[in-house]
Amino acid sequence: MTEAVPFTDNVRDLSNADGYQFEFRCERCGNGYRSAFQRDLRETGQSLARGLGNLLGGRFSQLSSAADSLLDRGTNSAAKDRAMRQAVGQIADRFHQCRGCGDWVCGDVCWNDEIGQCVRCSPVLAEQLAQLQAEARRSQITERLATTDLTAGMDLRTPSIARCPSCGAQSGGGKFCQECGGSLAAERTCTSCSATNPVTAKFCSECGTPSGP
Structure with a gap:
């Protein structure tokens, strides 16, 4: 009976013209392992024949062409089956197939060795508890922060402006500009009628009196 070649659905063929190599990846975290590179001895002989053919020409060139025809890397072969079987043997003990979801995952x-399933289907209790504790701490911090007064002593009634109206410097807060000493108040009171006007207004909107410098 012909022996079947074992395989998984998380394998990638990295074989090239010089030999065979395969990469196996965990279907959950993506971590992977590569099998040891297996040089193809026929390819080595083929390379030697090709080199002689290029050097000597004639009959040796014909031998090189014949050697090229013996190996078609675009198709499967018994050599590749053997290489795949060896690769699976090298890597198999690093992976498990979960009976819950069917995925191949790294050990x-x-x-979860205790349950016999992947940690997606059967999370490790200690790890799950640590995650839930972290989420609970974040939730509790958010709730406590929402009821904590962080604005004590701040003037919340006076409109705030981002730049000094006198010199245009970026406002760092407070009542006066740190660059020119000008007032950072968003409004000013008219000296004639006591009406309130924007600090950028050149004349009072009530009586027309020119605003100060």
Whole structure:
């Protein structure tokens, strides 16, 4: 009976013209392992024949062409089956197939050995508890912060402006500009009629009196 070649659905073929190599990846975290590179001895002989053909020409060139025809890297072969079987043997003990979801997962990070399933289907209790505790702490901090007075002593009635109306410097807060000493009040009172006007107004909107410098 022909022996079946074992395989998984998380394997990528990295084989090239010189030999065979395969990469296996965890379907949960993406961590992966590569099998050891297996050089194809026929390819080595083929390269030697090709080199002789290029050097000597004639009959040796014909031998090189014949060697090229013996190996078609675009198709499967018995050699590739053997290489795949060896690769699976090298990597198999690093992966488990979860009976819950069917995914192939790594044993180092994503396998719950106590339950016999991946940690997506059966999370590790200690890790899940740590995650829930972290989420609870964030939630409780948010709730406490919402009821904590962070504005004590701040003047919340007076409109705030981002730049000094006198010199245009960025406002750092307070009542006066840190660059020119000008007032940072958003409004000013008319000296003639006591009406309130924007600090940028040149004349009072009530009586027309010119605003101060």
